[in-house]
Amino acid sequence: MATLSNGYALVTGASQGLGRAIAYELALKGFNLILVALPDRAFDELKSECKNWPVDVRFFETDLSQQNNIYQLAKTVNENFELTVLVNNAGVGGTCPFADVSPEKILQIIQINITALSLMCRLLLPNLLQRRSYILNVSSMAAFSPMGYKTVYPASKAFVHHFTRGLYQELKNTSVFVSVVNPGPMATNPEITERIHKMGWRGRLGLMSPEQVARISVRQLFKKDTLIMLGWSNGLNWALMKCIPIWIRLPLLTKAIQRELKV
Ligand SMILES: NC(=O)c1ccc[n+]([C@@H]2O[C@H](COP(=O)([O-])OP(=O)(O)OC[C@H]3O[C@@H](n4cnc5c(N)ncnc54)[C@H](OP(=O)(O)O)[C@@H]3O)[C@@H](O)[C@H]2O)c1
Secondary structure, eight states: OBOOTTOEEEEESOSSHHHHHHHHHHHHTTOEEEEEEOSSTTHHHHHHHHTTSSSOEEEEEOOTTSHHHHHHHHHHHHHHBOEEEEEEOOOOOOOOOGGGSOHHHHHHHIIIIIIIHHHHHHHHHHHHTTSSEEEEEEOOGGGGSOOTTTTHHHHHHHHHHHHHHHHHHHHTTSSEEEEEEOOOOBOOSHHHHHHHHHTTHHHHTTOBOHHHHHHHHHHHHHTTOSEEOOHHHHHHHHHHHHHSOHHHHHHHHHHHHHGGGOO
16 A cells, blocks of 8 residues: 555546646645546656656546446555545536537536546545545536536536535545535636637636646645635626526526637
8 A cells, every 4th residue: 555645646637737737736735646537648748747746646547437447446546545635627518509419428528527526536435534635626617507508517517516515514524625616717728728719708707727726726625625716706706696697697608608609
Protein backbone atom coordinates (compact mmCIF):
# COMPACT_ATOMS: atom_id res chain seq x y z
CA MET A 1 0.00 0.00 0.00
CA ALA A 2 1.50 3.34 -1.09
CA THR A 3 1.47 5.77 1.88
CA LEU A 4 3.47 8.87 1.04
CA SER A 5 3.18 11.93 3.38
CA ASN A 6 -0.15 13.60 2.41
CA GLY A 7 -1.51 10.45 0.78
CA TYR A 8 -2.91 10.31 -2.73
CA ALA A 9 -5.34 12.62 -4.50
CA LEU A 10 -7.34 11.10 -7.36
CA VAL A 11 -8.44 13.51 -10.10
CA THR A 12 -10.68 12.40 -12.98
CA GLY A 13 -10.46 14.19 -16.33
CA ALA A 14 -6.92 15.23 -15.43
CA SER A 15 -5.29 15.31 -18.86
CA GLN A 16 -6.42 18.84 -19.71
CA GLY A 17 -8.58 21.80 -18.70
CA LEU A 18 -9.76 22.18 -15.13
CA GLY A 19 -8.74 18.68 -14.02
CA ARG A 20 -5.17 19.24 -15.07
CA ALA A 21 -5.06 22.61 -13.28
CA ILE A 22 -6.51 21.06 -10.10
CA ALA A 23 -3.91 18.28 -10.25
CA TYR A 24 -1.17 20.90 -10.41
CA GLU A 25 -2.58 22.80 -7.39
CA LEU A 26 -2.74 19.56 -5.39
CA ALA A 27 0.85 18.68 -6.34
CA LEU A 28 1.92 22.12 -5.07
CA LYS A 29 0.30 21.21 -1.73
CA GLY A 30 2.33 17.99 -1.61
CA PHE A 31 -0.36 15.47 -2.56
CA ASN A 32 0.72 12.46 -4.59
CA LEU A 33 -1.50 12.06 -7.59
CA ILE A 34 -3.61 9.43 -9.30
CA LEU A 35 -4.62 11.02 -12.59
CA VAL A 36 -7.43 9.56 -14.70
CA ALA A 37 -8.35 10.30 -18.33
CA LEU A 38 -9.30 8.51 -21.51
CA PRO A 39 -6.78 6.19 -23.14
CA ASP A 40 -5.54 8.56 -25.83
CA ARG A 41 -2.59 10.83 -26.42
CA ALA A 42 -3.84 13.72 -24.28
CA PHE A 43 -1.80 12.51 -21.27
CA ASP A 44 1.54 12.50 -23.12
CA GLU A 45 2.38 16.17 -22.57
CA LEU A 46 1.37 16.04 -18.91
CA LYS A 47 3.44 12.90 -18.34
CA SER A 48 6.64 14.70 -19.29
CA GLU A 49 5.66 17.86 -17.35
CA CYS A 50 4.93 15.83 -14.18
CA LYS A 51 8.49 14.54 -14.05
CA ASN A 52 9.45 17.88 -12.46
CA TRP A 53 6.73 17.73 -9.79
CA PRO A 54 8.04 16.74 -6.33
CA VAL A 55 5.31 14.12 -5.80
CA ASP A 56 4.53 10.59 -6.94
CA VAL A 57 2.23 10.68 -10.01
CA ARG A 58 0.36 7.62 -11.33
CA PHE A 59 -1.65 7.60 -14.56
CA PHE A 60 -4.78 5.58 -15.23
CA GLU A 61 -6.06 5.68 -18.79
CA THR A 62 -9.59 4.39 -18.70
CA ASP A 63 -13.04 5.21 -20.09
CA LEU A 64 -15.27 6.17 -17.17
CA SER A 65 -18.40 5.85 -19.29
CA GLN A 66 -17.99 2.06 -18.91
CA GLN A 67 -19.11 0.81 -15.49
CA ASN A 68 -16.64 -2.12 -15.47
CA ASN A 69 -13.77 0.35 -15.76
CA ILE A 70 -15.02 2.30 -12.75
CA TYR A 71 -15.16 -0.86 -10.61
CA GLN A 72 -11.70 -1.89 -11.82
CA LEU A 73 -10.19 1.53 -11.12
CA ALA A 74 -11.73 1.69 -7.62
CA LYS A 75 -10.49 -1.83 -6.82
CA THR A 76 -6.93 -0.97 -7.87
CA VAL A 77 -6.99 2.28 -5.89
CA ASN A 78 -8.48 0.69 -2.76
CA GLU A 79 -5.93 -2.14 -2.82
CA ASN A 80 -2.88 0.01 -3.44
CA PHE A 81 -3.29 3.62 -2.31
CA GLU A 82 -4.23 5.56 0.80
CA LEU A 83 -6.65 8.11 -0.63
CA THR A 84 -7.01 11.55 0.99
CA VAL A 85 -8.63 13.53 -1.87
CA LEU A 86 -11.12 12.55 -4.57
CA VAL A 87 -11.86 15.11 -7.29
CA ASN A 88 -14.68 14.08 -9.64
CA ASN A 89 -13.95 16.54 -12.43
CA ALA A 90 -14.47 14.54 -15.67
CA GLY A 91 -17.60 15.81 -17.34
CA VAL A 92 -19.02 16.19 -20.83
CA GLY A 93 -21.76 18.29 -22.41
CA GLY A 94 -22.58 20.04 -25.63
CA THR A 95 -25.09 22.19 -27.45
CA CYS A 96 -27.46 20.64 -29.97
CA PRO A 97 -31.20 20.54 -30.75
CA PHE A 98 -32.49 17.55 -28.80
CA ALA A 99 -33.98 15.92 -31.92
CA ASP A 100 -30.48 15.80 -33.43
CA VAL A 101 -28.52 14.49 -30.42
CA SER A 102 -27.43 10.89 -30.81
CA PRO A 103 -28.69 8.47 -28.13
CA GLU A 104 -25.01 7.58 -27.53
CA LYS A 105 -24.23 11.19 -26.63
CA ILE A 106 -27.14 11.31 -24.16
CA LEU A 107 -25.92 8.12 -22.51
CA GLN A 108 -22.33 9.38 -22.43
CA ILE A 109 -23.33 12.56 -20.55
CA ILE A 110 -25.38 10.59 -18.03
CA GLN A 111 -22.73 7.89 -17.58
CA ILE A 112 -19.81 10.26 -17.01
CA ASN A 113 -21.50 13.17 -15.23
CA ILE A 114 -23.87 11.13 -13.06
CA THR A 115 -23.05 7.41 -12.92
CA ALA A 116 -19.25 7.61 -12.78
CA LEU A 117 -19.29 10.45 -10.24
CA SER A 118 -21.72 8.68 -7.90
CA LEU A 119 -19.98 5.32 -8.17
CA MET A 120 -16.53 6.82 -7.60
CA CYS A 121 -17.83 8.42 -4.37
CA ARG A 122 -19.44 5.17 -3.23
CA LEU A 123 -16.68 2.73 -4.17
CA LEU A 124 -13.84 4.88 -2.81
CA LEU A 125 -15.65 5.95 0.37
CA PRO A 126 -14.37 3.05 2.53
CA ASN A 127 -10.82 4.07 1.62
CA LEU A 128 -11.50 7.78 2.31
CA LEU A 129 -13.17 7.01 5.66
CA GLN A 130 -9.89 5.55 6.98
CA ARG A 131 -8.43 9.04 7.48
CA ARG A 132 -9.19 12.77 7.21
CA SER A 133 -10.07 13.24 3.57
CA TYR A 134 -11.89 15.39 1.03
CA ILE A 135 -14.26 14.93 -1.92
CA LEU A 136 -14.63 17.72 -4.48
CA ASN A 137 -17.31 17.29 -7.15
CA VAL A 138 -17.30 19.61 -10.15
CA SER A 139 -20.78 20.80 -11.11
CA SER A 140 -21.49 23.96 -13.14
CA MET A 141 -23.43 27.23 -13.05
CA ALA A 142 -25.68 25.34 -15.48
CA ALA A 143 -26.91 23.38 -12.45
CA PHE A 144 -28.97 26.39 -11.37
CA SER A 145 -31.35 26.52 -14.32
CA PRO A 146 -32.76 24.29 -17.03
CA MET A 147 -32.04 25.48 -20.58
CA GLY A 148 -33.02 24.41 -24.07
CA TYR A 149 -30.40 23.10 -26.55
CA LYS A 150 -28.30 21.81 -23.64
CA THR A 151 -31.12 19.94 -21.86
CA VAL A 152 -29.26 16.84 -20.55
CA TYR A 153 -26.10 18.67 -19.41
CA PRO A 154 -27.70 21.17 -16.98
CA ALA A 155 -29.95 18.41 -15.65
CA SER A 156 -26.88 16.23 -15.02
CA LYS A 157 -25.08 19.10 -13.25
CA ALA A 158 -28.17 19.77 -11.10
CA PHE A 159 -27.82 16.12 -10.06
CA VAL A 160 -24.15 16.66 -9.18
CA HIS A 161 -25.05 19.71 -7.11
CA HIS A 162 -27.87 18.08 -5.16
CA PHE A 163 -26.08 14.75 -4.76
CA THR A 164 -23.02 16.49 -3.32
CA ARG A 165 -24.99 18.69 -0.93
CA GLY A 166 -26.81 15.61 0.39
CA LEU A 167 -23.58 13.64 0.75
CA TYR A 168 -21.98 16.53 2.65
CA GLN A 169 -24.83 16.52 5.16
CA GLU A 170 -24.69 12.76 5.57
CA LEU A 171 -20.91 12.61 6.07
CA LYS A 172 -20.38 15.82 8.03
CA ASN A 173 -19.72 14.01 11.30
CA THR A 174 -17.19 11.63 9.71
CA SER A 175 -13.58 12.16 8.60
CA VAL A 176 -14.70 12.88 5.01
CA PHE A 177 -15.45 16.47 3.99
CA VAL A 178 -17.56 16.93 0.84
CA SER A 179 -17.66 19.99 -1.40
CA VAL A 180 -19.10 21.10 -4.73
CA VAL A 181 -17.87 23.82 -7.08
CA ASN A 182 -20.04 25.38 -9.81
CA PRO A 183 -17.79 27.02 -12.43
CA GLY A 184 -19.11 29.41 -15.04
CA PRO A 185 -17.53 29.47 -18.50
CA MET A 186 -13.85 28.48 -18.84
CA ALA A 187 -12.05 28.44 -22.19
CA THR A 188 -10.66 24.90 -21.90
CA ASN A 189 -10.90 22.62 -24.95
CA PRO A 190 -11.32 24.08 -28.50
CA GLU A 191 -15.02 23.09 -28.74
CA ILE A 192 -15.92 24.93 -25.51
CA THR A 193 -13.76 27.92 -26.47
CA GLU A 194 -15.64 28.23 -29.78
CA ARG A 195 -19.02 27.98 -28.01
CA ILE A 196 -18.05 30.75 -25.58
CA HIS A 197 -16.89 32.89 -28.50
CA LYS A 198 -20.20 32.38 -30.39
CA MET A 199 -22.22 33.57 -27.38
CA GLY A 200 -20.56 36.99 -27.59
CA TRP A 201 -20.55 39.14 -24.43
CA ARG A 202 -22.94 36.73 -22.66
CA GLY A 203 -20.38 33.96 -23.02
CA ARG A 204 -17.70 36.12 -21.50
CA LEU A 205 -19.83 37.01 -18.47
CA GLY A 206 -18.00 35.42 -15.55
CA LEU A 207 -15.34 33.88 -17.82
CA MET A 208 -12.42 32.53 -15.77
CA SER A 209 -9.31 30.54 -16.62
CA PRO A 210 -9.17 26.91 -15.46
CA GLU A 211 -6.06 27.85 -13.44
CA GLN A 212 -8.01 30.53 -11.52
CA VAL A 213 -10.90 28.14 -10.88
CA ALA A 214 -8.51 25.40 -9.73
CA ARG A 215 -6.64 27.72 -7.36
CA ILE A 216 -9.85 28.94 -5.68
CA SER A 217 -11.44 25.49 -5.60
CA VAL A 218 -8.47 23.78 -3.94
CA ARG A 219 -7.99 26.64 -1.49
CA GLN A 220 -11.68 26.61 -0.49
CA LEU A 221 -11.85 22.82 -0.31
CA PHE A 222 -9.19 22.78 2.39
CA LYS A 223 -10.93 25.67 4.15
CA LYS A 224 -13.91 23.32 4.33
CA ASP A 225 -16.16 25.45 2.15
CA THR A 226 -18.91 23.03 1.13
CA LEU A 227 -20.43 25.19 -1.64
CA ILE A 228 -17.60 26.90 -3.50
CA MET A 229 -18.47 30.14 -5.28
CA LEU A 230 -15.97 31.54 -7.76
CA GLY A 231 -15.70 35.29 -7.59
CA TRP A 232 -18.31 38.04 -7.64
CA SER A 233 -19.55 37.46 -11.21
CA ASN A 234 -20.49 33.85 -10.51
CA GLY A 235 -22.11 34.99 -7.28
CA LEU A 236 -24.09 37.59 -9.23
CA ASN A 237 -25.13 35.03 -11.89
CA TRP A 238 -26.24 32.67 -9.13
CA ALA A 239 -28.27 35.42 -7.41
CA LEU A 240 -29.90 36.36 -10.75
CA MET A 241 -30.82 32.72 -11.43
CA LYS A 242 -32.42 32.55 -7.98
CA CYS A 243 -34.34 35.84 -8.35
CA ILE A 244 -35.55 35.78 -11.98
CA PRO A 245 -38.72 33.66 -12.29
CA ILE A 246 -38.37 30.52 -14.39
CA TRP A 247 -40.91 31.71 -17.01
CA ILE A 248 -38.60 34.65 -17.79
CA ARG A 249 -35.24 32.91 -17.20
CA LEU A 250 -35.86 29.75 -19.26
CA PRO A 251 -36.67 31.42 -22.62
CA LEU A 252 -33.93 34.02 -22.09
CA LEU A 253 -31.22 31.43 -21.39
CA THR A 254 -32.45 29.17 -24.19
CA LYS A 255 -32.25 32.06 -26.65
CA ALA A 256 -28.72 32.86 -25.52
CA ILE A 257 -27.65 29.21 -25.86
CA GLN A 258 -29.25 29.08 -29.33
CA ARG A 259 -26.60 31.57 -30.48
CA GLU A 260 -24.00 28.81 -30.02
CA LEU A 261 -25.69 26.86 -32.83
CA LYS A 262 -25.26 29.63 -35.41
CA VAL A 263 -22.39 29.05 -37.84
N1 LIG B 1 -15.29 24.53 -19.54
C1 LIG B 1 -16.37 25.10 -19.03
O1 LIG B 1 -16.81 26.17 -19.51
C2 LIG B 1 -17.07 24.50 -17.84
C3 LIG B 1 -18.04 25.26 -17.17
C4 LIG B 1 -18.66 24.72 -16.06
C5 LIG B 1 -18.35 23.44 -15.63
N2 LIG B 1 -17.43 22.71 -16.29
C6 LIG B 1 -17.14 21.36 -15.80
O2 LIG B 1 -15.76 21.30 -15.43
C7 LIG B 1 -15.27 19.97 -15.63
C8 LIG B 1 -14.01 20.04 -16.49
O3 LIG B 1 -14.34 20.68 -17.71
P1 LIG B 1 -13.22 21.04 -18.80
O4 LIG B 1 -13.79 22.09 -19.68
O5 LIG B 1 -11.92 21.26 -18.11
O6 LIG B 1 -13.17 19.67 -19.62
P2 LIG B 1 -12.21 19.21 -20.81
O7 LIG B 1 -11.15 20.23 -21.08
O8 LIG B 1 -13.10 18.78 -21.93
O9 LIG B 1 -11.54 17.92 -20.16
C9 LIG B 1 -12.35 16.83 -19.86
C10 LIG B 1 -11.50 15.80 -19.16
O10 LIG B 1 -12.33 14.67 -18.90
C11 LIG B 1 -11.73 13.53 -19.48
N3 LIG B 1 -12.76 12.64 -19.95
C12 LIG B 1 -13.74 12.90 -20.88
N4 LIG B 1 -14.46 11.78 -21.08
C13 LIG B 1 -13.93 10.83 -20.27
C14 LIG B 1 -14.23 9.46 -20.05
N5 LIG B 1 -15.23 8.84 -20.71
N6 LIG B 1 -13.48 8.76 -19.20
C15 LIG B 1 -12.44 9.35 -18.55
N7 LIG B 1 -12.12 10.64 -18.71
C16 LIG B 1 -12.84 11.35 -19.56
C17 LIG B 1 -10.90 14.06 -20.66
O11 LIG B 1 -9.90 13.09 -20.96
P3 LIG B 1 -9.17 13.14 -22.43
O12 LIG B 1 -8.35 14.41 -22.45
O13 LIG B 1 -8.36 11.91 -22.44
O14 LIG B 1 -10.26 13.18 -23.46
C18 LIG B 1 -10.34 15.33 -20.03
O15 LIG B 1 -9.25 15.02 -19.18
C19 LIG B 1 -16.42 19.19 -16.28
O16 LIG B 1 -17.11 18.47 -15.28
C20 LIG B 1 -17.32 20.28 -16.85
O17 LIG B 1 -18.66 19.87 -16.96
C21 LIG B 1 -16.78 23.21 -17.39
